[in-house]
Amino acid sequence: MSAKQFKLTYFPIKALAEPIRFLLKYGEIDFEDHRLDTVNWPTIKDKMPFGQVPVLEMDGKMVHQSVAISRYLAKLVNLTGSNDLEDLEIDAIVDTVTDFRSKIAVYNIEKDVTRKAQLKETLLQETRV
Template sequence: MSNESNSYKLTYFPIKALAEPIRFLLKYGEIEFEDFRLDVAQWPNVKDKMPFGQVPVLEMDGKMVHQSVAISRYLAKLTNLTGNNDLENLEIDAIVDTITDFRSKIAVFNTEKDDTRKEVLKDNLTKETIPYYLTRFDSITAANDGYLAIGRLTWADLYFVSLLDYCNGVLKKDIIAEYSNLVKLREKVLAIPSIKQWLLERPDSEY
């Protein structure tokens, strides 16, 4: 697949998390990129050089862009993983934003420092948040011929599957194990040859 830029550099920490959807899309599109992984000790020296002092950042021929979802949406256009019209793209975007909401709730638990509060958050996630979202995602997938939107593979599917390692790593369990349609979706995405190869070659990290 062609790309509009000759040089790509992705800057993030040595984990999957927010950068993994970007990596999945770049790999899906067979777009060469530098996967620059910051050591935590490097971050204070790099932070002020990043737009809004955050990562991931994708540099394209020297132009830096931030916000992981915006970057993913751009790459989805390059790799033909968007919809055929505005209404289809609205359906995809709505699912992606809902996945982002879901991941954000897990991130709140992950970053909580108070042990008591953390236990409360985990209990809420396990009993309410995770079943609420995953039951709906599973039903949506069943209704869309095994995909999260518009009845075919889109960047919403790569986005969801690529974030599962983060969610599972934080919660120390496979959160979709009981949701058969989501399990099948993951299998399909991870079986894409370029994604399958990426799983073999990417650096190990907890999430």
């Protein structure tokens, strides 16, 4: 589809990179799926924009922010709405998923057992419904 060379850099997990991988696959765009060895991350971090991943390189140009990358790729593979209102609805769903994911992330990284149990209760009884 595109003559550009794509390289996606992320950790060896799905998380924020998986929608990008899905879109590239959907568009039959060849890409290097570079899954970082987490042990080497401290030496790589400084080379990444804002010290984070996922990062997509297109002909060597690095871009970051998973949702911005996904929006760009959605346009590239014709997976956008057919008008501004449909685009708004798509963006609203994406932002809702992002909100939900951040709350789950807070739960996942919590170390305190009592606080973790409270967060789980809130997730199940309030956030999920």
